[in-house]
Structure formats: C-alpha cells, structure tokens
Amino acid sequence: MRLQDVNAVITGASSGIGQAVASHFRREGANLLLTGRRPELPENHPEDLYLPGDLNDEAFVRELADRAANLGDVGVVVLCHGLQASSPLEEMTYDAARDVLHGNLLSAFLVMKHLMPLAPEPGASIVCVSSRLGMVGMPNQTLYSAAKGGLIALARGAAMEWASRNIRVNVVAPGLTVTPIIEASFERRPDPAAYRRVREDSIPLRRLATPEEVADAVLFLACPESSYVTGAVLPVDGGYTAF
Known part of the structure; x- marks a missing residue:
C-alpha cells in the first residue's frame, strides 16, 4: 500500500498503459x-x-482540476495519454x-499547468509516459518523435522549475x-505474425513489453522509493535505445 x-490523477486511463497504471495504483491504495x-x-471500479x-480543451482540463481539488491535494499525476500518426x-x-x-x-502542458497548484506542501510526483521515439528517430514517425521528444524536454524543464517545491517530474519511455x-x-499487415517477428527481432530482448511492465516503472517513479529522482528518463524498451 505504497x-x-x-490522490492520483491518471490520463489516458481507459486502455493500454494507462489502464495498467490505474490497476497498479489501485492495488497500492x-x-x-x-x-x-x-x-x-x-472495467467497473465504483471507488474510482x-x-x-x-x-486539448483547456476548459475541460480546468474541469478536471476542479474535480481533483474536491479530493484535496494531488500527490501524483501520470500522463499516459497520446496520439500517434505514421506518415512520411x-x-x-x-x-x-x-x-x-x-x-x-x-x-501535457495544460494538465501540468492546472493540476500542479494542487500539489501538497511535502511535494508531489509527475510521471510522463513518452516513448523510445522521443530519444531516437524512425522513418515515418518524425512528428510523433518530435512530440514525444518535446514531452521529455517539457518534463525536464518542469523538474528544474518545481524542484524548490519538491515536485518531482520524471519520464518513462x-x-x-x-x-x-x-x-x-x-x-x-498482410502477414501479422511475420511482421510481429520482425518487430520483435529489432529489440535486444526479442519481445514486446507488456503494459504491466511499463506500469511497474511508472509506479516506482510515483512512490517514495524514487524520492531523490527528478528530471530522469527511464527507458522501458527491451534495450532498444541502448544500441
């Protein structure tokens, strides 16, 4: 029950990594x-x-912040939402x-802007879910890489700006x-199994991550065990960016 x-706010929580993060956090109380x-x-969890x-709608983000304020202080914010587009x-x-x-x-900027005034005096943790493509380039993913790389830069800048308030800002990639x-x-794809093997072979560990493995990293950065970690980028990519 770490x-x-x-009080934690998780964006992109309706599927994938965000859903796994919510499950981990729920388990931890x-x-x-x-x-x-x-x-x-x-999934129905009446307590959530x-x-x-x-x-992207600032009026909605304000509404989200108002709803969070009704809970009290917000100790953790996890940004799991995103949009991908593949094109030359x-x-x-x-x-x-x-x-x-x-x-x-x-x-992500809007969420940080409107939720961080709710951080408690002892501090808070923000975890941004970026991507390996925020650190390396890939054909047909240039704008996605630019956006996810920008998210890393945003997190690092916010980590420096809010360090005096003990608000830690880190990234899982x-x-x-x-x-x-x-x-x-x-x-x-014409042959999904063959395409999957090609993609797995591009990863040193020769497999894809599970959402739960990514959520494990998010949980670490949200919890007191990482109390001296801020401005960091933690790749969870099977060694891809170690090339």
Whole structure:
C-alpha cells in the first residue's frame, strides 16, 4: 500500500498503459481520478472517479482540476495519454502534424499547468509516459518523435522549475508495448505474425513489453522509493535505445 490515501490523477486511463497504471495504483491504495476519451471505462471500479474528455480543451482540463481539488491535494499525476500518426514527413498534412503535437505535448502542458497548484506542501510526483521515439528517430514517425521528444524536454524543464517545491517530474519511455493500438496495427499487415517477428527481432530482448511492465516503472517513479529522482528518463524498451 505504497500510495495509501494518495490522490492520483491518471490520463489516458481507459486502455493500454494507462489502464495498467490505474490497476497498479489501485492495488497500492491510491484514490484515483481517471480521464480518457472513452465515454466509460472498460472495467467497473465504483471507488474510482472517471471524467471523460479532451485534454486539448483547456476548459475541460480546468474541469478536471476542479474535480481533483474536491479530493484535496494531488500527490501524483501520470500522463499516459497520446496520439500517434505514421506518415512520411513530406506527406503529412499540417492539420495532422498539429494534432500530434497537441495530443502528446501541449495537452501535457495544460494538465501540468492546472493540476500542479494542487500539489501538497511535502511535494508531489509527475510521471510522463513518452516513448523510445522521443530519444531516437524512425522513418515515418518524425512528428510523433518530435512530440514525444518535446514531452521529455517539457518534463525536464518542469523538474528544474518545481524542484524548490519538491515536485518531482520524471519520464518513462516505453518501447513497443502490447496495447490494443499496437495489436490492431499488426493485424492490418498482410502477414501479422511475420511482421510481429520482425518487430520483435529489432529489440535486444526479442519481445514486446507488456503494459504491466511499463506500469511497474511508472509506479516506482510515483512512490517514495524514487524520492531523490527528478528530471530522469527511464527507458522501458527491451534495450532498444541502448544500441
């Protein structure tokens, strides 16, 4: 029960990594305020609060902050939401590029801006879920890499800006993870099994991560065990960025 009675806000909590993080935090005793785009959560946990909406809408983020304020101090914020778009750089439209930057970076700024005034005096922890592609480039992922790299820079800057208030800001950078979005992308290939093997072979550990493995890293950075860690980027990518 390492997060007993801690009020935690988790974005992108309706599927994938965000859903796994919520499960871990629930097990550790946190009071959860969750948000996502789905109208309802796939699993019913009456003790959780769920507020669906668009984090690109500042009015909604203010509403989320107001709801969090009703809980009291917010000790942990985890940013699991994001938007992916795959396209050659010269073929990507401006609107698509803008959506990727908003969905991964500017929305994170809005959440930080409106929720950090609710941090308690002893301090708080923010964990941003970025990507291995925030640290390395990949063809057809340039704007996504730029957005996730910007999220890393945002987190590091915020870590320095808020260190005097003992607000720690860290990043988990997952590699390919078995989420519904990734599974669906594999299934769209002519030979899904062969394509999956190719992707696994590009990873030193020769397999994809599970959402629970990424959530383990998030939990570490949220808990007191990481009390002297801030401004850090923790890759959970099977060794991909160690090349």
